[in-house]
Amino acid sequence: MLTFLSDHLDAFASGAVITLQYTALSCLFGAVLALPIALMRLSPKAAVFWPATIYVLFFRGTPLLAQIFLIYYGSGQFRPTLEAVGLWQFFREPWFCAVLTLSLNTAAYSSEIFRGALQAVPRGEVEAAMALGMSALQRLRFILFPRALAAAWPAYTNEVVYQLQATSLVSIITVMDITGVARVIASRNFAFYEAFVTAAAFYLAIVYLVILLARRVERRLHAHLAAADANGSRKIRA
Amino acid sequence: MLDLKGYGWLLWEGVQLTVMVSVVSMAGAVIVGLLAALAKLGRSRLRSAIVEAYTTVVRGVPELVLLLLVYYGVPTLVQDVAASLGYDFVVAINPFAAGIATITFIYGAFACEVFRGAYLNVPAGQHEAAAVLGLNRMAALRLVILPQVFRYALPGLGNVWMVLVKATALISIIQLPELMRNADVAARATRMPFTFFFAACLVYLTITLASMWAQARAEGWAGRGVVGGRL
Amino acid sequence: MRTTVSLILGTLLLAIPASAQELPNPLRIATEGAYAPFNYLDDEGKVQGFEIDLARAMCDEIGANCEFAVQDWDGIIPGLLAQKYDAIIASLYITDERRERITFSDKYYQVPARFVVPKASTLEISREAMQGKVVGTQRATSFERFMRDEMAGIDLRVYATMEEAYLDLQSGRVDAIMADVVAASEGFLKTPEGEGFEFRGPEYTGAKWFGYGAGVGVRKEDAHIADAFSDAIAKVRADGTYQKISEKWFGFDVYGE
Numbered sequence: 056m057l058t059f060l061s062d063h064l065d066a067f068a069s070g071a072v073i074t075l076q077y078t079a080l081s082c083l084f085g086a087v088l089a090l091p092i093a094l095m096r097l098s099p100k101a102a103v104f105w106p107a108t109i110y111v112l113f114f115r116g117t118p119l120l121a122q123i124f125l126i127y128y129g130s131g132q133f134r135p136t137l138e139a140v141g142l143w144q145f146f147r148e149p150w151f152c153a154v155l156t157l158s159l160n161t162a163a164y165s166s167e168i169f170r171g172a173l174q175a176v177p178r179g180e181v182e183a184a185m186a187l188g189m190s191a192l193q194r195l196r197f198i199l200f201p202r203a204l205a206a207a208w209p210a211y212t213n214e215v216v217y218q219l220q221a222t223s224l225v226s227i228i229t230v231m232d233i234t235g236v237a238r239v240i241a242s243r244n245f246a247f248y249e250a251f252v253t254a255a256a257f258y259l260a261i262v263y264l265v266i267l268l269a270r271r272v273e274r275r276l277h278a279h280l281a282a283a284d285a286n287g288s289r290k291i292r293a
Numbered sequence: 294m295l296d297l298k299g300y301g302w303l304l305w306e307g308v309q310l311t312v313m314v315s316v317v318s319m320a321g322a323v324i325v326g327l328l329a330a331l332a333k334l335g336r337s338r339l340r341s342a343i344v345e346a347y348t349t350v351v352r353g354v355p356e357l358v359l360l361l362l363v364y365y366g367v368p369t370l371v372q373d374v375a376a377s378l379g380y381d382f383v384v385a386i387n388p389f390a391a392g393i394a395t396i397t398f399i400y401g402a403f404a405c406e407v408f409r410g411a412y413l414n415v416p417a418g419q420h421e422a423a424a425v426l427g428l429n430r431m432a433a434l435r436l437v438i439l440p441q442v443f444r445y446a447l448p449g450l451g452n453v454w455m456v457l458v459k460a461t462a463l464i465s466i467i468q469l470p471e472l473m474r475n476a477d478v479a480a481r482a483t484r485m486p487f488t489f490f491f492a493a494c495l496v497y498l499t500i501t502l503a504s505m506w507a508q509a510r511a512e513g514w515a516g517r518g519v520v521g522g523r524l
Numbered sequence: 525m526r527t528t529v530s531l532i533l534g535t536l537l538l539a540i541p542a543s544a545q546e547l548p549n550p551l552r553i554a555t556e557g558a559y560a561p562f563n564y565l566d567d568e569g570k571v572q573g574f575e576i577d578l579a580r581a582m583c584d585e586i587g588a589n590c591e592f593a594v595q596d597w598d599g600i601i602p603g604l605l606a607q608k609y610d611a612i613i614a615s616l617y618i619t620d621e622r623r624e625r626i627t628f629s630d631k632y633y634q635v636p637a638r639f640v641v642p643k644a645s646t647l648e649i650s651r652e653a654m655q656g657k658v659v660g661t662q663r664a665t666s667f668e669r670f671m672r673d674e675m676a677g678i679d680l681r682v683y684a685t686m687e688e689a690y691l692d693l694q695s696g697r698v699d700a701i702m703a704d705v706v707a708a709s710e711g712f713l714k715t716p717e718g719e720g721f722e723f724r725g726p727e728y729t730g731a732k733w734f735g736y737g738a739g740v741g742v743r744k745e746d747a748h749i750a751d752a753f754s755d756a757i758a759k760v761r762a763d764g765t766y767q768k769i770s771e772k773w774f775g776f777d778v779y780g781e
């Protein structure tokens with residue numbers, strides 16, 4: 056096991072970098088996309104509500120593996136069309152398809168978290184902001200978002216952790232992330248449990264590092280509550 | 294309509310296997326989850342430490358890696374260990390068993406968290422009332438606490454089920470001919486990947502929608518005896 | 525002491541401990557099911573192909589009750605070692621590297637490897653000309669090993685199956701793929717999708733990577749199973765059964781030198 060580790064540590068480390076890159080990129084794009092979707096889902100207008108709802112239903116109701124195959128191999132079936140509109144140069148690249156699918160997928164899950172958090176902001180605070188004469192944009196910026204962010208944070212952390220693990224599926228479309236590296240090494244050296252135990256250890260380490268960091272941020276997000284809530288019943292929503 | 298090029302039957306067989314694997318794994322996950330939750334809430338430090346380690350590993354390692362580990366890694370590991378002890382020992386895990394075992398193992402951990410949360414939701418007064426009625430611990434658990442735990446756990450278990458159904462798609466990686474695998478076989482043979490993966494997506498979507506409907510019904514049913522009715 | 529324990533949740537068979545020189549009953553054979561026309565799955569999910577027909581003929585010859593199991597390629601040797609089945613008949617090339625872990629029968633066919641490119645492509649086949657070019661092949665194959673060792677500097681993409689490599693060649697994601705000449709021509713170039721593609725460059729046969737042809741793979745302690753298959757190969761060659769099967773699938777004798 057030790058010789059195995061020293062022989063292949065470099066490969067696993069480069070795989071870990073890829074895993075982190077894909078996680079970071081897809082979480083970033085996913086979060087940016089999730090916000091408008093969450094707002095659309097809160098809209099009373101059917102023409103706004105339904106497209107977002109169908110989107111969320113599709114990406115939450117089907118397996119990520121199927122989505123990856125659909126976008127990666129499925130796009131190949133439409134190459135002429137995609138070429139005509141100039142998009143094929145992107146779909147040609149595995150990394151693009153991988154990040155696109157992961158982003159679309161996490162956007163659907165994140166939007167539900169954001170929606171719940173936005174709904175959880177006490178009505179009174181919004182009314183107070185209105186009474187102070189804040190514009191709609193100001194209310195979003197100063198009241199709704201900061202409050203919603205704090206409320207959404209624990210659930211969103213879970214989503215990031217989940218996303219980190221979900222990136223393992225991109226190994227199926229030739230990307231050499233931690234899992235991809237493990238599969239090549241496992242089959243080349245017939246060292247199956249060494250390779251996958253090592254991969255599991257890498258994921259475990261990264262996941263708990265992320266959770267640790269997220270807890271730090273969470274404490275800062277709730278700093279104002281801790282001060283206000285002096286009589287002891289300090290509850291952080293889990 | 295989607296033209297399935299004669300592969301419709303293969304997809305349908307895959308759907309049946311997907312549903313079967315899901316149901317069996319879910320039943321397993323509920324049992325494992327309940328036992329793990331009881332162990333975690335119980336007085337034994339050792340048992341709760343084991344459960345803690347179990348949920349930690351499952352939360353931190355991707356399903357795909359766990360699946361490959363169980364299917365390929367564990368048999369070789371067991372044989373190597375046995376061989377070093379001088380035994381010729383064979384553990385054969387077929388795809389069906391490995392798939393169900395892995396999914397049960399993973400979602401047992403999630404079900405454990407759901408049950409634990411549900412247990413903590415049962416008001417302390419219920420325990421006290423059961424004690425006042427002279428019920429011993431087991432009887433109190435069986436007659437008073439667990440029925441309520443299940444009611445509180447229902448929404449969480451519904452979520453576990455819906456995530457679990459989608460996770461069964463991963464078993465295609467260990468060549469169990471479920472829906473995803475057969476869609477893949479058809480996609481490669483006909484060179485029409487979009488058609489078949491889209492068809493597979495529609496089936497999963499249907500299962501999800503049906504599950505959401507069933508869950509809403511079940512929650513209404515479970516909450517029927519509660520004043521105010523709803524959770 | 526020989527104990528067989530089966531973790532069973534349904535269909536697992538409890539293999540009965542066999543005495544050392546007997547063939548197991550049933551004799552479980554793994555194949556990939558994604559390497560047409562050697563082995564593939566039909567629209568009912570059943571295994572078909574040259575190797576399946578040949579395996580059946582050989583099993584008749586040695587009087588074995590054979591069952592097929594479909595196994596993904598990169599796990600096919602680990603699965604054998606883990607005793608999920610007793611033999612591999614899946615275009616597994618006999619190489620020295622693999623011989624360190626498993627035992628082979630005599631070869632039952634041998635064909636060279638070659639690159640496939642789009643007809644319109646101007647790509648020249650050489651290590652220098654292919655620097656930075658995207659080349660696809662199947663993971664854990666001789667083709668992958670050859671390119672990692674001999675074609676450093678190419679952008680190698682490895683797929684779970686050769687069929688996925690064909691899909692990406694077809695969609696233009698890869699500039700070339702490497703496969704054996706028969707699988708590539710019968711399984712891809714001669715299909716409607718393979719129309720715009722052709723072989724290019726030399727045929728590769730270096731024994732270091734491509735070995736000594738495809739053989740039946742078994743665990744080292746099961747050398748007697750490999751011997752039985754070697755005998756069967758000689759017999760089906762001698763009585764013309766082999767040639768008939770080869771004619772049916774390829775229109776020529778694929779046995780090689």
